[in-house]
Amino acid sequence: MRNISLSKNRRRARRTGLLLGTVGTLAFGSALAAQETLVVGRSMDVNSLDPSRAFCDTCQVYLTAVYEPLLTLGEDNKTLVPKLATTWENNDTFTEFTFNLNPDAVFSDGSPVEASDVVWTFERLRNLKGSPSFLMDGTQSIEAVDTHTVKIIVEAPNSEFLNKVSAPYTGIMNAEAAMAGGALADESAATADGAEGWFLENSVGSGPFVLTNYAPEDELRLTANSAYYGTAPGFGEVVITQIQDSVSQAQALETGSIDIAMQIDADTAKNMNNPDVVTEIVPSFNFVYFAFMPGSEAMKGKLTPPVREALTYAVDYDGMIEFTVGGNGNKIAAPIPNGFPGTANLMPRSQDVEKAKSMLADAGLGDGFTMEAVYPNDNVYGVDLNIMMQKLQQDFAQVGVDVTLKPVTYPVWREDMANGRADLTAVYYAPDYYGSGQYAAYFGMTEGSTWVSRAGYKSPETVVNAKEGEIYAAALAASGDAADAKYEELAKELMADNVIIPLVSPNLVLAHRSDIQGVRYSACCNLPLAEISRK
Amino acid sequence: MLRYIIRRILGVPFLLFGVASVAFLLSQSTKGDPLSALVPERMMNNPEIVSAVKAQWGLDQPLPVRYVIYMKNLVQGDMGTSFNTRRPVARDIADRLPATLELVTAAMIIGTTFGMGIGLLSARFRYSLFDNAARGFALLGSSLPIFWSGLIMLYIFSVQLKWTPGTGRLDARSTPPEHITGFYSIDSLLAGDWALLGQTLSHLALPAFVLGWSVVGIVARLVRSSLLEALSQDYVRTARAKGAPERVVLINHALRNALIPVLTVLGFTFAYLITGAVLTEAIFSWPGIGSYAVAAARSLDYPAIGGVTIVGATAFLLANLATDIAYAWANPRIKVSG
Known part of the structure; x- marks a missing residue:
């Protein structure tokens, strides 16, 4: 761990920055007062406001507004564009990455953004062992070459590293201010860091907004950062207000109580005929899937690869989309979202009941069998998991497989998953950044992965696919079309595992008042608030 | 006493x-x-x-x-730190309880006023058109699920007629009054901010009515039946025979005796709603203790579950005490041993 010590010059610069920041705040304050407030309605799922611990959809929106990563994702949802780093380069083997910081960038207290802040932020992210810590997995060294240059070396080729540092969770923090709030970045951070509560009331980023108030499950209030060095955001204040369900959000939007509703489902959107409201339905990168658990006690020797394959033919994939989201969704072949690297040529699965029956008969299960499905009793991204599993129950019944449904709360589901207490489950996934590697790491049947532990439980050999680790490593060592080809190969292996079966990628409704512009869905950042303005 | x-x-x-x-x-x-x-x-x-x-x-x-x-x-007053919010449970409760108390108090005022009025008039004009209509209204209030009546009310009064504002305790664009009691109505009054007081009351009206409507049904039916029973008692006949005006008979003689079961129900309804107004809080985005309790239960947030249970238990204990005291007030013949 590199010790953070601030040079005299830097302290002077910080003091000057603070002074300028204060003067700027006073001067800017009156201007902001005249500006408007943007109100966004959503069901908040905040688990933390600490960038190194936060991991949720609302967190992505918040972190994007308040902190800035080195890079970000362009409007095409594919291309990386500069943020704090104006230029960057990597070696041919994708093991060394150098970032050159924008010398004009300053934190909200006016102090300059320096390479030491990047080093501190990334080391904290890695050492804290929080939800997004995996983004720093494999980093060998993170060093400040000079005040505005950072060099990162990773242990193995990682062509996706640049995508990872575009994730909002990698937003750069003002190290000095965060340390004053009790944050630690060294190896003791996982157990000794005491700043989580402090981050609920303070923000230390260089983004266009700063945190002014957070009341759990009530509101998240941001104010424009008066020291912001980039283009000023379109609103002086943004309030994300808690509105639980789709219908209530639609009503709030129609009355003008809110300007943007983030979780209106497509059915509700269809029934809105208000000229003051604009709705646009766009494909999302989220998906809902079911998973076989061949390692469960009841399924040992039963959920073999041919049986799993047979059951995938029993599913009515088109009907599932109709049944769960009224047709407002897309089929998805592998557990990698459509539009991500390696998915362009994949063929989605389709139903073939006769083939399923024949394969089950060949496996000696022509008379069917029973399974217990345990899943979270939740409605996510407009998909009610109960309804989805009822449809799956009907589909499996056609081939003689009797599924007992057991919806449970999330903590119970997690305990059951950890103890091999389900034969079948269902859950959801949203991208943490733009890149297919995260799916390989999470869904890949490589030893020690989350889903090998769950699906294989005490018999991991029933699901492990050694080829996937090799293909993933090859994909990380390649770039461009070569990497895409490797991810496609990986996606086909994930499909052939027949463990994780994606069912629906629900569409997203962008709903806002007609005088609001700049609302878009971002694969990395969800809703970039700074781009929104009033016409 | x-x-x-x-x-x-x-x-x-x-x-x-x-x-x-x-x-x-x-x-x-x-x-x-x-x-x-x-x-x-x-x-x-x-x-x-x-x-x-x-x-x-x-x-x-x-x-x-x-x-x-x-x-x-x-x-020592430390309920622990919530797994969900990562804040002290006592602070979470202190932040959210006033919102629920404000809502429930308003709902109880509406429910009690309308319930007693309807019950009294229904008993007085038994089997009349008013009696039937009022009983129908009361029955609807106690039988309609709140998640449905809340959404419909919002749609009619907020979206269509625009008589009431949207959800939440205040417009999200407004700044809450300085925290003194946590009751926005009282705090804005103490701050002398009449515009904010008006906004607070307009935001409170619809959720309080929806929640209060369910209380109207309970109170009205109870007042009516208790009053009808009281009106058939000898002491009422005696009062009438002595020439007491009907209003005096109804209010001074019959109602006071009929109030005892009503007070019991009111006390416990108030206590129940402290943690039981979950649906109203969810539909009207009201940041109260009910939604906090549900989130705690769903995520197995032990410290928060403990905190909310203590709040709920305290509410019931205090309601019980208040009911006993009210008994003595309503009927001085009821003595408390002390």
């Missing part, structure tokens, strides 16, 4: 001790992974992290040790 009240109040901490103990033991023995809100999925395979988090939150200690620590902290 005073000695009785003091004795009852002195008993409250002991009852709360019992309730807190039961809540602690029940929640700790519930099935589920309490680490789900604390340890990310990807880190569950890392024993170092799991044990560090367990140690940090005291989950590595045996149950009896956890119980002693919890009760010791509780006595």
Whole structure:
């Protein structure tokens, strides 16, 4: 761990920055007062406001507004564009990455953004062992070459590293201010860091907004950062207000109580005929899937690869989309979202009941069998998991497989998953950044992965696919079309595992008042608030 | 009477001790992974992290040790830190309870006023058109599910007619009054901010009516039946025979006696709604204790579950006490031993 010590010059610069920041705040304050407030309605799922611990959809929106990563994702949802780093380069083997910081960038207290802040932020992210810590997995060294240059070396080729540092969770923090709030970045951070509560009331980023108030499950209030060095955001204040369900959000939007509703489902959107409201339905990168658990006690020797394959033919994939989201969704072949690297040529699965029956008969299960499905009793991204599993129950019944449904709360589901207490489950996934590697790491049947532990439980050999680790490593060592080809190969292996079966990628409704512009869905950042303005 | 009240109040901490103990033991023995809100999925395979988090939150200690620590902290007013919000539970409750109390108080005022009025007039004009219509109105209030009536009311009065504002305690664009009591109506009044007071009341009106409507049904039916029973009593006949005006007979003689069962119901309804107004809070985005309780239960947030249970138990104990005192007021023949 590199010790953070601030040079005299830097302290002077910080003091000057603070002074300028204060003067700027006073001067800017009156201007902001005249500006408007943007109100966004959503069901908040905040688990933390600490960038190194936060991991949720609302967190992505918040972190994007308040902190800035080195890079970000362009409007095409594919291309990386500069943020704090104006230029960057990597070696041919994708093991060394150098970032050159924008010398004009300053934190909200006016102090300059320096390479030491990047080093501190990334080391904290890695050492804290929080939800997004995996983004720093494999980093060998993170060093400040000079005040505005950072060099990162990773242990193995990682062509996706640049995508990872575009994730909002990698937003750069003002190290000095965060340390004053009790944050630690060294190896003791996982157990000794005491700043989580402090981050609920303070923000230390260089983004266009700063945190002014957070009341759990009530509101998240941001104010424009008066020291912001980039283009000023379109609103002086943004309030994300808690509105639980789709219908209530639609009503709030129609009355003008809110300007943007983030979780209106497509059915509700269809029934809105208000000229003051604009709705646009766009494909999302989220998906809902079911998973076989061949390692469960009841399924040992039963959920073999041919049986799993047979059951995938029993599913009515088109009907599932109709049944769960009224047709407002897309089929998805592998557990990698459509539009991500390696998915362009994949063929989605389709139903073939006769083939399923024949394969089950060949496996000696022509008379069917029973399974217990345990899943979270939740409605996510407009998909009610109960309804989805009822449809799956009907589909499996056609081939003689009797599924007992057991919806449970999330903590119970997690305990059951950890103890091999389900034969079948269902859950959801949203991208943490733009890149297919995260799916390989999470869904890949490589030893020690989350889903090998769950699906294989005490018999991991029933699901492990050694080829996937090799293909993933090859994909990380390649770039461009070569990497895409490797991810496609990986996606086909994930499909052939027949463990994780994606069912629906629900569409997203962008709903806002007609005088609001700049609302878009971002694969990395969800809703970039700074781009929104009033016409 | 005073000695009785003091004795009852002195008993409250002991009852709360019992309730807190039961809540602690029940929640700790519930099935589920309490680490789900604390340890990310990807880190569950890392024993170092799991044990560090367990140690940090005291989950590595045996149950009896956890119980002693919890009760010791509780006595000092420390309910622990919420797994969900990462803030002290006492602070979460202090932030959210005034919102619920404000809503429930308003709902009870509406429910009691309309319920008693309807019940009284229904009894007075038994089987009349008014009686039938009022009973229908009351029946609707207690039988319509709140998630439905709330959404419909919002649609009619807020979206279509625009008579009431949208959801929340205030317009999200407004700044809440300075925190004095946590009741926005009182705090804006104390601040002399009439515009904010108006906004607070307009935001409160619809959720309070929706919640109060369910109380109207209960109170109106109870007042009507109790009054009808009282009106058939000898003392009422005697009062009428002595030439007392009907209004005096109805209010001074019959209603006062009919109030006793109503007071019981009102006390417990108030206490129930403190943690039971979940649906109203969800539909109207009201940041109260009910939604906090549901979130705590869903995520197995032990400290928050304990905190909310204590709040609920306190509400019931106080409601019980208040009801007993009200009994004595309503009917001086009821004596309390003290």
